[in-house]
Amino acid sequence: MRHACGVLLLTRLTGRNVLGPDGRVLGRLADLTVRLNRGSESHLVERLVVTRRHAAELVLPWTAVANFHSGQVVLGADDAAAHELEPDEILLGRDVLDTQIVDVVGQRLARVADVLLARRPDSRLECLGVEVGFSGVLRRLGLGRIAPAPGEDVVAWSDLHLTSDRGHLVQLATARAAVHQLDARSLAALVSRVDTDAAAEILSSREPGMAAEAVRASHPDVGERMLRAMPDVAAARIVDAMPTEHAAPWRQRLADNPALFGRRVLRSRVWPHRRHLIRRPPP
Amino acid sequence: MSLLTGRRGTRFAALLAVVGPGLLAGLSDDDPAGITTYSVLGADHGYQLLWVLLLSTVALVIFHGLAARMGVVTGQGLIGLVRQRYGVAVGGAVLAALVVANIGTTCAEFAGIAAGFEIFGISRYISVPAAAVIVSLLVLRGSFHRVERMLLLLSTVFLAYIVSGFMAHPDWGAALHGTLVPTMPMTGEAIAIVTATLGTTLAPWGLSFMQSYAVDKKLRIEDLKLERIDVITGAVLTGVIGFFVVVACAATLHRDGLHIADAADAAVALQPLAGKAAGTLFAVGLIGAAFLAASILPLSTAYSVCEYVGVEAAIDDPYRDARTFYLTYGIVTAISATIVLAPNAPLVTILVGTQVLNAVLLVPLLLAMVGLARDRDLMGSFVTGRAGTLVYAVTTVVVVVCVVTLGITTLLG
Numbered sequence: 141m142r143h144a145c146g147v148l149l150l151t152r153l154t155g156r157n158v159l160g161p162d163g164r165v166l167g168r169l170a171d172l173t174v175r176l177n178r179g180s181e182s183h184l185v186e187r188l189v190v191t192r193r194h195a196a197e198l199v200l201p202w203t204a205v206a207n208f209h210s211g212q213v214v215l216g217a218d219d220a221a222a223h224e225l226e227p228d229e230i231l232l233g234r235d236v237l238d239t240q241i242v243d244v245v246g247q248r249l250a251r252v253a254d255v256l257l258a259r260r261p262d263s264r265l266e267c268l269g270v271e272v273g274f275s276g277v278l279r280r281l282g283l284g285r286i287a288p289a290p291g292e293d294v295v296a297w298s299d300l301h302l303t304s305d306r307g308h309l310v311q312l313a314t315a316r317a318a319v320h321q322l323d324a325r326s327l328a329a330l331v332s333r334v335d336t337d338a339a340a341e342i343l344s345s346r347e348p349g350m351a352a353e354a355v356r357a358s359h360p361d362v363g364e365r366m367l368r369a370m371p372d373v374a375a376a377r378i379v380d381a382m383p384t385e386h387a388a389p390w391r392q393r394l395a396d397n398p399a400l401f402g403r404r405v406l407r408s409r410v411w412p413h414r415r416h417l418i419r420r421p422p423p
Numbered sequence: 424m425s426l427l428t429g430r431r432g433t434r435f436a437a438l439l440a441v442v443g444p445g446l447l448a449g450l451s452d453d454d455p456a457g458i459t460t461y462s463v464l465g466a467d468h469g470y471q472l473l474w475v476l477l478l479s480t481v482a483l484v485i486f487h488g489l490a491a492r493m494g495v496v497t498g499q500g501l502i503g504l505v506r507q508r509y510g511v512a513v514g515g516a517v518l519a520a521l522v523v524a525n526i527g528t529t530c531a532e533f534a535g536i537a538a539g540f541e542i543f544g545i546s547r548y549i550s551v552p553a554a555a556v557i558v559s560l561l562v563l564r565g566s567f568h569r570v571e572r573m574l575l576l577l578s579t580v581f582l583a584y585i586v587s588g589f590m591a592h593p594d595w596g597a598a599l600h601g602t603l604v605p606t607m608p609m610t611g612e613a614i615a616i617v618t619a620t621l622g623t624t625l626a627p628w629g630l631s632f633m634q635s636y637a638v639d640k641k642l643r644i645e646d647l648k649l650e651r652i653d654v655i656t657g658a659v660l661t662g663v664i665g666f667f668v669v670v671a672c673a674a675t676l677h678r679d680g681l682h683i684a685d686a687a688d689a690a691v692a693l694q695p696l697a698g699k700a701a702g703t704l705f706a707v708g709l710i711g712a713a714f715l716a717a718s719i720l721p722l723s724t725a726y727s728v729c730e731y732v733g734v735e736a737a738i739d740d741p742y743r744d745a746r747t748f749y750l751t752y753g754i755v756t757a758i759s760a761t762i763v764l765a766p767n768a769p770l771v772t773i774l775v776g777t778q779v780l781n782a783v784l785l786v787p788l789l790l791a792m793v794g795l796a797r798d799r800d801l802m803g804s805f806v807t808g809r810a811g812t813l814v815y816a817v818t819t820v821v822v823v824v825c826v827v828t829l830g831i832t833t834l835l836g
Contacts, residue, residue: 234800238507240499240735251503251733253511274732280511303498305803335498336643369643 147268150232150255151280158190158213161206167192169213170233172202172257174267176314177228183297185257185265186229188213199223202264230302230310232267239304241270243295244318247329249303253277256294269296301330301342308338312345319345324353332362340369348381356386360393367394441649442656443571443640444494447719448487448633449657450578452624453664454716455535455686455709456528456778458584461665462689464616465672466682468608470594470601473669475617477602478821479624480662485818486625486789488654489796489807490633495642495650496805500635501788503730504795517791518731520784522755525628525724527777529759532720534770535713537763538687542706548764555760558718562752567639567738574718580711581664583704587693588667590701593674602666615832618825624661625822627784628723630792635726639737644805671705721755782826789819 156169171189178184188205190198206216230236232255240251253276256268271294278287301319302308311317319342322330327346331339331354343351343366355363355378367375367390379390453461464472490501497504502521506514536554537547561573607613633654642650676683676692683689686709694702722738728751729736736745762768793815796807807815 238510240503240733249735251506251735253733272733277511277515277731277733281515305800336641338498365641 146258148257148259148265149271150237150257153208153213153257154233156208156211156213158188158215160215161217163214166190166215167195167198170197171231172233172265173225173229173231175226175229176310176317182260183267184260185232185267186226189231205263207263228310228314230307235304235307235310236270236302239302239307241272241295241303242301242330242333243272243299244301244322244326244330245299246295247333249333250295253280267297269294270300301334303334303338308334308341312341324350325357327351327354328357328362331366332358336365336369339366343378344370344374348377351378352381355390356382363390364393441642441646442653443575444491444633444636444642445487445650445654445657446578446660447571447574447636447657447715448490448629449483449654449661450581450664450712451632451716451719452483452626452629452661453581453712454528454532455538455713456531456774457624457665458535458668458686458689458709458712460616460619461668462672462676462683462686464620465669466676466689467616468613469673469677470597470670471606471608472613472617472620473598473601473666474603474605475620476662476665476669479621479665480658482621482625482818482822483658483661484655485814486630486792487633487658488651489792489815490630491637491642491650491654492647492805493792493795493802494634494637495644495647496803497801498638500638500726500730500735501631501792502635502727503735504634504801505791506731508795508798508801509791513791514731517784517787518727520780521627521631521727522724524777524780524784525720526755526758526762527773528626528628528781529717529720529755530762530770531774531777532713532717533760533763534774535686535709536717538685539690539706539710539713542687542690551760551763554714554717555756558714558721559753559756561718562722562738563742563749565738570738571640574715577711577715577718580708580715581660583708583711584664584667584671587701587704587708588671588674590698590704591671591674591693593670598666598670598673611832614828618829618832620665621822621825625785625789627781627788628720630788631727632719632723635723635730639726671701717756717759721752721759724755725749725751779830782829786819786823786826789815789822793819 150172154169154171158166158169160166167190169188170191172185173187173189174183175186176183185202187202188200190200192198200215200219204215204217204219206214208214225231236255237252240249242249250272252270252272253274254271256271257265258268260266271292273293275287275292278284298318298321301317302311311319314320319327319330327342327350331342334342339362343354346354355367358366367378370378375394379387379394382390461476464475493504494500499507502514502518505517533551533554537551540550541547562570565573607617637650671693672683672689675681676689681692683692687706690702690706690709692702693705725736725748729745729748732747734745734747736748740748742749762773763770793807793812795801796815797812799806
């Protein structure tokens with residue numbers, strides 16, 4: 141079902157019947173995949189996952205879809221693709237919908253209520269972003285009358301970091317993902333909103349100089365929490381990349397016994413107070 | 424030399440830093456409803472059914488341990504995970520039932536506070552509003568650590584039951600025998616109290632609190648071993664306190680053939696039998712237990728609502744950043760306190776209905792937890808294998824049988 145504002149919603153696509161070239165119902169559309177590391181700027185839907193009764197699920201390339209206008213997905217060919225996900229491929233239903241994301245611009249942790257897609261002139265589906273907030277939930281519960289139209293609270297793909305296991309790892313491995321484009325202060329805002337281990341992985345994925353700046357831009361408790369969660373060598377590399385006058389106090393801080401007092405610090409400020417609002421540099 | 428020379432620290436200090444979720448989730452199960460169940464168990468059946476507490480302790484260890492593990496591994500609370508894994512419809516239904524059940528249970532806690540203070544001649548119109556304000560201020564004004572310390576401090580009130588148990592001069596040999604040798608009088612009453620003890624040990628709000636609180640505490644995977652100690656300690660202490668409540672009632676009320684309807688009755692009845700101090704300690708324990716649970720229940724509800732809505736919040740957040748969290752906490756507290764104080768409110772119906780709703784809700788929640796624990800996408804290398812699934816399945820079946828039996832015995836009167 142195409143929405144009035146021209147946006148397609150993942151939750152309205154999934155569950156549709158998928159028909160083969162002969163018009164026979166093959167199963168239901170269960171999920172869509174996108175690859176995050178493709179050359180183009182946009183994230184196109186690559187494959188569809190079709191569940192079938194009493195048979196294994198089918199994974200088909202999106203190019204096999206002839207049309208999906210009338211509440212159904214009709215295939216032009218039903219040649220199944222490989223089941224394995226590519227290293228940079230994620231499932232929109234499993235790895236994005238209803239999971240938590242970090243909005244790196246709005247600096248908040250939010251849960252995805254729907255995934256917004258748009259149809260391109262070449263019939264490919266493009267992933268625009270995600271809708272967060274409660275209105276999307278109300279719509280999915282059938283209470284759409286009391287919910288605003290989709291688009292009220294949307295986070296663009298380029299501005300989000302996925303926290304689901306696979307989403308996080310794929311984005312870390314994707315050079316053009318938001319996590320690799322952020323400056324030090326934005327990076328500090330991101331790592332303060334994900335769990336400690338994910339934050340440590342994000343810092344480790346950036347070069348030590350940038351990671352050191354992000355640590356310095358973070359609340360000291362958050363910086364300490366992340367550095368302690370890293371292997372000693374990685375933490376030492378980041379501290380070494382700091383200016384001398386900052387590196388010395390950090391070495392001292394990390395050398396203090398964290399077993400009791402330090403660990404208390406590690407647990408605090410789970411979602412930090414909004415004292416460190418970031419102003420994006422003017423373009 | 425390593426940069427992080429102090430990383431290992433002392434093991435005991437590290438344990439102290441991790442302790443909290445298991446202790447609080449476990450001990451809050453010994454709320455007035457729990458103490459009433461234990462009191463009736465001891466007053467009506469003496470030491471004979473003490474073995475039931477061993478079983479309920481095992482069930483607590485198994486499922487609270489699972490909740491802690493899921494929270495630490497996924498970084499999400501139970502209701503958030505249910506929405507992620509099973510969708511908004513299932514998540515919404517579970518949340519709605521949980522909120523209603525939690526409000527009803529919070530009513531039971533405030534009713535416990537009212538009954539406890541009335542033993543000391545303090546009107547419920549003073550004690551209940553005061554308690555509501557105190558528990559609200561505790562969470563609204565306190566940081567995570569201050570709240571945790573206050574709740575753990577409050578938990579020490581359970582020592583009153585242990586002292587009270589000793590003062591009743593029980594027959595320790597009979598108590599040990601009753602704990603280790605299961606025997607069962609095949610009467611409707613005995614079956615009802617055994618199933619009530621087992622079926623109500625695991626509470627839906629306790630499970631969701633355990634997981635959300637472990638997330639809020641920012642526990643990490645490397646903390647899991649120590650967190651297991653916390654969970655086991657909390658569950659064992661819960662059982663030990665239940666043991667002393669049963670023992671105190673068995674050594675006095677059962678010996679003299681007295682029957683009681685609730686824990687406040689037990690506190691009053693204990694005074695002439697075990698001394699005024701024992702009865703007073705019992706009443707103090709009841710009030711403390713109700714305070715602890717009345718703090719934790721709205722907290723558990725607030726975590727769950729925020730997880731579902733998608734605006735996860737934490738105790739450390741200021742009000743302006745976590746309005747949904749604090750408003751939920753305040754609304755649950757206010758509604759519950761108001762119901763308890765309303766002159767014509769059908770309190771007994773609400774409490775019985777709540778118990779039924781908690782029992783019914785527990786079944787899908789346990790099944791959802793087992794499903795989540797077996798989901799490799801969520802749990803990664805901590806996914807539950809076949810052996811673990813068998814343990815959870817057997818425990819779930821035992822709890823379900825208890826819940827169904829309790830329902831049948833309640834319906835048949």
